[in-house]
Amino acid sequence: MKEKSSYTPIAISVQKLSPTLKKLRKFLLSFLGMIFLIGTVALAVAIYFFIFYNLPSPASLKDYRAVPLSSQIFDRNGKLLYEVYREQNRTRIKIATLPSYVSQASIAIEDKDYYRHGGISVIGGILRAAKDTITTQKLQGGSTITQQLVKSALLTSERTIQRKIKEIILATWAEKIYSKNEILEMYLNQVPYGGSSYGIEQASQTYFGKPAEKLTIAQAALLAGLPQAPSLYSPYFNPDLALARRNEVLKKMLEQKYISVSLQKTALNTPLSVIPPKTNIKAPHFVFYVKSLLEEEYGTQQVEEGGLKITTTLDMDLQQEAEQIIKEEIDKIRNLNVTNGAVLVTRPPTGEILAMIGSDDYFASPSGAYNVTTAFRQPGSSIKPINYAIGIDRGLVTAASILLDVKTCFSAPGQPKAYCPRNYDGVFHGPVGVRYALASSYNIPAVKMLAMNTVTDFVASSSAFTITSLKDPQNYGLSLTLGGGEIPMVEMAQAYSALANRGKPKKLRAVLKIEDKLGKTLFEFKDPNFIKDIKQPLSTPNYFAMTGKNAISEDAAFIVSHILQDNGARVAAFGSNSQLVIKDKSVSVKTGTTDDLRDNWTIGYTPDFLTAVWVGNNDFTPMNPYLVSGITGAAPIWNRIMTVILQDQPDIPPVKTAKVVGARVCTDTGYIAGKDGSGNFNCPTRFEYLIQGKEQGSSIKVVRQEVPVTKDSGKLADPGTPETEMKEKTVLKDQFGMYCVDCAHDAQPTPRP
Template structure:
């Protein structure tokens, strides 16, 4: 028994020794494998240096900046409409000249733990950024004020993992070199607030025509919300209503962090903000529409500082003519309480925009910059051709098909019957399709949609480019009379 056990152990020992010797012989016969293991750490350091540390800018350069090149927007004849970024207009001010309410608003919306972290916020900001990156397959925000300062002043706008690592390293470095108040001061003097306004002092002058010292809570909360997306949240941009929503969010955050009371927040929301009139821009609604599209495609930094030269389809002569015409017609209708108007002129063959008037006066307060041509509106009878075109395409009708324009009601499940009427309150008997469309009769149009089905018209509208009409279950037969919402530009 013992002999058997001893023999078994001896056999296992011989096998183990044999395997060790074999492995050793392999290493000896293939020395490059051993060298690879030794060189791997050095290779990682070498690669890291070239990817991350090579040409890493010094935080000492934070007081320096390069003047970016403007993006110019021209009309179809090469006439300048606007410099999206004419020059980097910056007036640095010490932190002592910046009101406490401005600092509090900025910290509340951008980085509430600014005075507690050391450059990055792994619990709140970085974790959110990592999760968003994994789930959406793109790098997201989550940056502290220090990181944003580094991005704005020292790094390129590209969104890559390598740049994010460089940003984190530099944020730590900045925190070692500068006290918190100095970092906040540099941030408020460096970040973009839209267009030519870089820094809080220039932003106060651009939007309100005053010094930063004179800003009140309502104005400070509006400005504090701009740096995250200056084009999107600009009160002078294509969506001024978003500036108001962003301001409310800033006030809510300030209230949560006990900087202001609930009453102060409500008073600031209700306070009417008087903006400084912007000049030096032609066809402003169109320019902001173009800028928004450029930002969507290339990003804020490229558009504001990349020196793009953008030739558009706009005809400036026609633009100025229709702008004056709209203003004159609205003035004539004042007694009827008509206060606004908009117009879009396009080239039917290509869809090119020749003129765009989003409101009677872009610079009028409080909502002159709101662009009606890009907003959702009911199209009325202008959508009827989509319905009739579908019937012709399906060969259900021809231009000569007769429709009975008589009193007609359509059954609605669990709802009263739908009984459309014509705009003139009359019935016109038997009419051909071409006459029904030409005279915009409602009853024949509803009958045409009944034959086409709402589902098929929604699909046809989408094929035409009317992508705001999507879910067929939301619409009924009134869709052909303008029951959905579309954008004029579509």
Template sequence: MDRDKNLKRKILESIIAIKLERKFSKDEILDFYLNQIPYGSNAYGIESAAQTFFGKRAIDLALDEAALLASLPKATTFYSPYGNNQTALISQQKNILRQLVTLGLADEKMIKEALGIDTLKKIIPPKKNIQAPHFVFYVKEFLEKEYGNLDLETEGLKIYTTLDYDMQRRAEESVRQGVENNKKYGANNASLVAISPKTGELLAMVGSKDYFDSLIDGQVNIATSPRQPGSSFKPFAYAKAFEKGYQPETLIWDAPTNFGPDGSGKNYIPNNYNGNFSGLVSMRQALSSSLNIPAVKTLYLAGINETIDLAESLGISTLENRSRFGLSLVLGGGEVKLLEMTSAFSVFANDGEKNQLKVIQKITDQKGNIKKEYSNESKNVLEKEVARKINSILSDNSARSAVFGSNTPLAFKDYAVAAKTGTTQEFRDAWTVGYTPNISVGVWVGNNDNTPMKYGSDGIFVAAPIWRNFLNKELPNLPKENFGSYEKIVSSKSMITGNVSGEIKYYKIASGKKISEDKSKKYKASEVRQQIEPEKHSILFYVNKDFPLGPELPNYNDPMFVRWEKGINQDFEEGIFDFNPIN
């Protein structure tokens, strides 16, 4: 028979099936089937599968091993012992074992023993004959969902992917070098993803330092595994705030703040990473310097659900259970995937236009006929002006230098590059996600088993060097292009535009301490920060949080209003207030 799915073939299949049932018993037909079907990893038939995964003949398989192999044909890539879904595989295996008791094919004692065995530890490591393995398995799993095993394993399809193999090799090299350098931090793994913002094409995917290293669970694709993002989540909250009308120039107080009960019975009182507070800062300064208190306030102004809505529109899929999340979400309290974060940041790079992630260009059959061609799917999901405000902030090296210094892996002299780092509690995850108009790159560093890295393993120190090493190789091969500039708004609300009047105060950057004007003259200009301090009130004193540019009056009954005021002025007392805009 030919491989075309048509009426003629269906009739022939039916005739053959009838002949087989007349000539062979059902057990014999099942034997034929089990000895021909794919089990994944180029293993066809149960004998080949037994040798591939356990290094033994099928007749010598233990009960737990046989049950695991019986789980594979349902979805060979999804359930692969070498893939990301080992938990699902073991669940399937245990279901099969329990069914044996139900069907009376094995006694409970045998099944109990089989259920207690760690079958995955018996799996033979895969042979090192696969290039870009995490990408390959990612594509295979995508194809399985779309076509099923029959087409994928037996029809001789030819898959044309988006992988840039030379870039993939350079990405793998950057990850290997970075992991070697990070040994002193107690980090044994890293992952890197590169995406084209203009097409959505996945250009490179390094799921771990070494796919074939079982000591670090190298088969697990970290790029598609949920991990906490730390501060790299912050741009989503600021983007939503900008959508509402807040601006990069909007002023917000970085001061000790009690945000009230967090759901655990305790009050939520976050700190900045360095333990200092910067007073009145712009949202540009707050995001560039990754200040935590202004970020939490910005999430409150933007709205938690609204921010999740925006993140999901950009491609984040892991925040479904919204009841879990409070204001700590903006500091990385929800798990995300590196692949989706890199894709989401690419929307900023592309002026708010989202290109659907693309891994396959086309599929052809054995005769070279195009079976399916995958076109680019784009959709505007973010206002251009909002994207440009984020780009402007994340590429502003001078704004971040007060905290990070001016000479970091994020600083580029000859290219427009935006970036955000992230570090989670106890240094379990370190991130850097950044982009130009032509490439979006994300890097994660840590340990697969969630073991903490050493103190001080910040994203800027362990992830950013890998990210920078890779971009140094790629940027010369890409068009040099600047980000578009945004238009500043005109508003009478000076806390929104940042045009406030007041007394100039001086702060030493290194310590964050206030100093006199005379003392400020003894330091270099780069060592001192000037700040205009108007009347001390939070932004909630001047604007309605949901309509910052509108005529709506501030809501002094908002419980956060008093909390934020007390953060600025401990002697603040609740009362009745008349609206008094800063002039």
């Protein structure tokens, strides 16, 4: 018998909606539907106007004719320096006439997936560009060859999401209309290769004087690397970067199996060998320096085709005089293996570049267009004022402090051999004040100064002087103060501007005003110390109006500037009537020559003007040792240019600051002199400027003690010297060593006032 189920059905009661609620629900659904419909329509309209309105058709690519407007570059007084790309020089060619490696070079460096995508490369381009945009906070590229074509021919170069979306749509559209070979042919005929050269045929004629069908693999690789940044990779203006870029293209061609290893090796060993440019350009190094800056800010297309009017800081009259001077002076010393020179003239209060000469002849082959003012060169002793300025500002030394110029060797962790610097003249000068050590450019005291500052702190402090080339302190040793690091002239000029500007460095400025083709002002430089006519008599700059942070105190800047203009302090090394003296003018100046004789500098300034000069060889071959006197080579060029600049200017010496005081100091210790009971100084004295609160500086000790001396000569004996005896002597001690005052010496120290 079956048991009865215990399951009992549960009854669920569903209450019907009232008529009122039904009406409300119907109204809400209708309302939401209407909102959705309106939103959809609005979004569609927005997308249309944001992206598709006035969207050009890629069908016009083959018939597209750009009408570029030349941009004009003027000096500060309205003199035309250069018309940037008056027209696009373009000769169209058929891709079938070119060797296969010409187009393959462009594919290798610009778009390795060219034959595998439909206009855009999602993984290789868009995702990478999106990542870079997020990490750098700037809209980045990631363009295929097709995208570059439509951007160059149909769109503007503005970096916006709207333009990028249009570019992607047009690239995809173009791939539906044209074959890959047609797109590649249009690309090679369209893109810029630098200057007025548009299209690879004109580029081949410009750089090599031959049709594109006769290009070698090395030449094709060079041209393929240009469209990404024609000015940056220009073989005329940046041959080192152009060579590196060409070699990168060859590497990509090998990786993608377009060329063999043997063909790559042959091409890598081929020099650039471009023909000289033909143009009526004035101040060419400066013009292309400006053009490169503008391209970074506005893009290549806007600069080349946008009809901009650019007024620069350059004074063409001064530029031409400086060009003549440097040519004449370099010609005088070519027999001493000096083939090149460079000049940079600036206004420290504003950072304006008044003259820039990157070589003595821009059009000289093979590397006259190489701009030494922006190249990395060793500054030699011209870096010493920065080293001493840091030490004086930190209170480690004063201008009166005594440094022992004696044989000193410095050991460093991990270095098996000690560093033992020598002076240029091969002489140890004994106890020497900081004023005389810096003015006469003695090496051993400068190395001691850097040891007190430490290399790490010096590199960190140099960045405040706007020197950005010195990166990791571990890459340098104590020879850094003798010019052991490479620094461009433009950075040296900025660093010295801190000394001229009471401690405030000014970054260099090349542009005063930029107007677009409609006359709208895009940029205008304004500064309380700006004076258009630099030939009129100038007065002391308004230091209080200067903006920016101090690299050092105004007090330390004054003292270093005063030392560098003190002809008496440098007379022992340079004589009383050297090329560092400008008659009747107070000018602070420092020379510099590297130990390997590859770089020779002179940098000098007043409160209103600064001139930096370099001579040497672009290929780093050493000069004749005769030039290493410190006052030949660069110094005569500097003297002539500064004489021209200052001839109608009043003498404006650096103004003593409130915290700088004058005092009598002991010549043997550098301490402030005391007086005996009769009111007389208790030591031989001289006058010196000191900073209140930092009068002490480094300590030098004067003691009587027994020291080992040689029996035959009475000289202080080195460790391990035979035939010595202990005698009580007067000894000066610093933290690095000692000097025996009343011992015999090979060469007596130069007398000091």
